[in-house]
Amino acid sequence: MTLSSEEIRTELKRAGMRPTAQRLTICQYVLNQANHPSVEDIKAWVDDKFPGISLATVYNTVHALETAGLVQAIRFDHSDKVIYDSNTEPHFHFLDEDSGTLLDIQPEQVQINLNLPEDVLVNDISILIRGKRQ
Amino acid sequence: MTLSSEEIRTELKRAGMRPTAQRLTICQYVLNQANHPSVEDIKAWVDDKFPGISLATVYNTVHALETAGLVQAIRFDHSDKVIYDSNTEPHFHFLDEDSGTLLDIQPEQVQINLNLPEDVLVNDISILIRGKRQ
DNA sequence: TTTCTATTTAGAATCATTCTAAAATACGCC
């Protein structure tokens, strides 16, 4: 689901965010091209198109996008950096231990049956599958 | 599975670790009494029984215990601290969002069916269930 | 314009964790 430049503008406005050049560039990467990028990843990519952008702006923007519900922040065991996920639907993840790539696993691909005490109300399930591709 | 002071000594020796007073105290907490403690938790508890123990020693010890396979380090989304788990068998976790308590979920309580591409070799599955108790 | 607010920015601050290098300790051996 690639968003056009105009659609990104609209999304930002809808969220009450001014569609600044910095934000448009960051969104072009985070919402369209990137796969679970860290702030470091985002900064590196954006630096090319927008030299001199400040690290603080990248942090500010991902926080604003998170508040707006346009991305979700995730942190996994294997890295000490937060990553940003443009897929805001419930889904799970697969970590390819060879390449370090993190892939989305659709809920349909995972069938879970929980046998928990009756008084437990489940709000969310987070799953990380680690493995390799042969 | 509570270990006696003598059993802890034995475990440490078997791992090639000298059973120092600091390590015995830390193990008494981490292996017996604690529930998924952070280094901060460990330091706070041990400080009572062993005033003046250094933070570096707590870090050194949990790392040594991890290498020895006596604990496993885990990091979850909801906290920026690593926690140490004395349950080194494969298992999952439940986070009580009200109390912040992290509970073990036995593999028997979770039935998973994965529908992944054939070339995928799964090495590990990590699950965190968030919820509340009514 | 003028004004008001949102955004950007550099750099300082924070916090968990790791590193360093020196002092203390444990343990095998005499």
Added chain:
DNA sequence: GGCGTATTTTAGAATGATTCTAAATAGAAA
């Protein structure tokens, strides 16, 4: 019991991701 040596402990510095601060800039509204 003392000795020699490797291990452990320790204080404090360093690191790295992230957050905070306060001043400069830009955007929107009037």
